[in-house]
Amino acid sequence: MATFVVRRLIASLFILLAATYLMYILTALSGDPLEDLRTSTAPNKEQLIASRTALLHLDVPPYLRYFIWLFGVSKCFIGQCDLGVTVQNQPVNVLLAQAAGSTLQLVTLAALVAVILGIVVGITTALRQYSGYDYGVTFLSFLFFSLPIFWVAVLLKQYTAIGFNDFLYDPQIALWLIPILALLAGVIWMSILPGTGRRRLATFGIAAGVTAAVLVYMQLSNWFTYPHIGIVGIVLTSVGIALGVTAISTGLKRRRALYASLVVAGVGIAVYFPFMLWLSYYLNIGTFVLVAVITVVVSFAIGWFMGGDDRMPVARTAAITGFLVGGIIALDRYLSVWDDYAASDRIKGRPIATIGSATPGLEGSIWIHGIDTFAHLLLPTLALILISFATYTRYTRASLLEVMNQDYIRTARSKGLTERTVVVRHAFRNALIPIATIVAFDIGGIIGGAVITERVFGWVGMGQLFQNGLDHVDPNPVMAFFLVTGGLAILFNLLADLLYAGLDPRIRVS
């Protein structure tokens, strides 16, 4: 395994080297870096040209200039990165450090959401093949494939942001909309969940009823102005999470796993008030992460001690439950500062942002800043995930269908395994192999999409770094951008290879 990783790493490094060389040459040759000076009328034109030539080593031909750049980059190994300077004589290191944060945040969130949603929807469509739900999702994913990302981004900016902000100004759900939304929810849940006849009817009734009740409650409690989950909501969702995670992870028949995740949910509910009213006021980003880690570790330990003979699956179930319950409680804490945030003088009651990655000059706790980041990430992330989501859904569906037709699935069924075990353990694990390839391959596409999305939403990120560099025929910022994206692409390909090795024992052997 170690030799496999090392061999892959070395090969990847050489590929990255070749790709950077290609990019450097192409960028350097894409135009004339002195064009603006040549056409200028400044009296000291010659001097300006000479100084820029000296600054960017323009007297060295590009295929050799690359090695000057590479020498600066190679100093990264001794901790003194030198990515060169831009046309304006700003060090690229500093620019990259400013830009990378917001872009990576955007790309990571979009990729995560798209992968999770895509795989979940893909699985459900494959399991309900040729249902109305399947056809609907298929058509939607074809539509999403065909959407130009900048067009969606502009539409989202114009309609979603402005429309939703107007709605938040006077949050009243129209009365006729409640039954329509309830019926819609009922139909969607009915087509996803299994069963026939009366069971489907029951699903429809419950889903529609719950949706209507939640909407009416939101309306009456002025939810959109003072959003909250509250202790009742926390209890319901925590128990729901415990049941759901256990059902998927080990099956409800494993009593120990069920009890362990219920205990974890109970602990979550017990610390709710201390957390909301006391602990959360003392957190900063570092301690927040620490609390999250402690949550998962404690949940894992609870599972471990309650696990009995076969501890690992129980501990895993408890850890996932703990993570999700913690997430819900944190979400409630974020929501509790929503009205302060929306009413603050920086926001002026229009919380969904269309420009930039953070509100300048905003002061407040990490919760306020978290909400602010979320409000800025919402639209670009939506624009980015639509397209990747469609790809992942289609591939997951195709891959799972292919696996479900294999002989070993029939064998698994015929030896009496439950449907959950067949789908989760036998089918899904194998279906993941092609999906891993697609996700690794697609990460470059998400970054490319981010370049366009950032421009529409006015983010100061790596897309802007790239575009400014390219407009000035300045290879240094372009290469800084490419070092990050190319490095990410290679890293993800490596991760995909490792994932294969984890999923498919045959690859590990050879």
Add this chain to the structure above:
Amino acid sequence: MSNIPPAIEQPGHHAPGVTDSENSIEAKEVEGLSQGQIVRKRFFRHRGALIAMVALVFIIVLAFTSVGIKFGDVKSGGWWPYTWNIAVDIENAGRPTLSLFPFVIGNHPFGQDEVGRDIFAVVMRGTQQSLMIMVIVGAIATFIGTVIGAIAGYYRGWTDAVLMRFTDVIITIPVIVIGAVLGRRYGIQGAQVLAVILGLVLWTGLARLVRGEFLSLREREFVDAARVAGARDRRIIFRHILPNAIGVIIVNATLLMAAAILIETGLSFLGYGVQAPDTSLGKIISENQGAFSTRPWLFWWPGLFIIAIALCVNFIGDGLRDAFDPRQRRMPTDRALSRARFVGRNA
């Protein structure tokens, strides 16, 4: 059915979970037909693909006849009274005159921009450019991808290693990034040059797929048979293996064309694609982004045409996939199933 072709009875053709009656429907459908006929028949059965094809043909005819063709010095006028680069008097404050109830086309169905150019003509010209770019990119990328993939997969060893590492290098650079860098230099030379450039970078995915296909096909018996019969490498590659991989190639070529149209519009949006005075669908949107709140139609129509073209091509690709890949075939309808059972019982 007593005369089921023997091929159906072979293991591997008998898909697990498929009952005999389903297989006999399949057998009856393909009986006595050539490969091309089977594919055509399956393709026409895919309703989405059929509708998409009609719609695409309509768009192509509309785009090329309405404002005429201008290719270098060759020019021909169209039946539409306005052209895409000449401004006329603004009517109706530039609003679209198209309405469905009552159905009126009017002088400027898609409206006018602030200088008075007819948006229908502009969108048609943009559609022409985008379609042309799509076809050129598709042709070049498919050709390069097929050749590189075929050579790498057939010869294996060093050839394979070198070609695939080269492919890896290109794949590492996001398409929009390398497209922007190349488009900045070559976009100014016109849409055709841009299309060629895009074709030169978009072949990588197809090359990997074709290589995989060749790697498995070259081990099959019919290739051994051809080699024993004395066929040269070139003949084996082009006459024996390639026809068997044609399904993968065609399907992915269509998907590639759908991707190409989106990449071109994205590049034009960023300013590295088609350059003024020429226009493309992405460029129209990019130019009119700021005018969204005052003249939204400048934004709606080009976007709708991009989506329509990409959606049609994607659906056609899906139909071709179903047609070429019998594993992903449709489920027979209940009626067809019961009829097949009935026929099977009486045989």
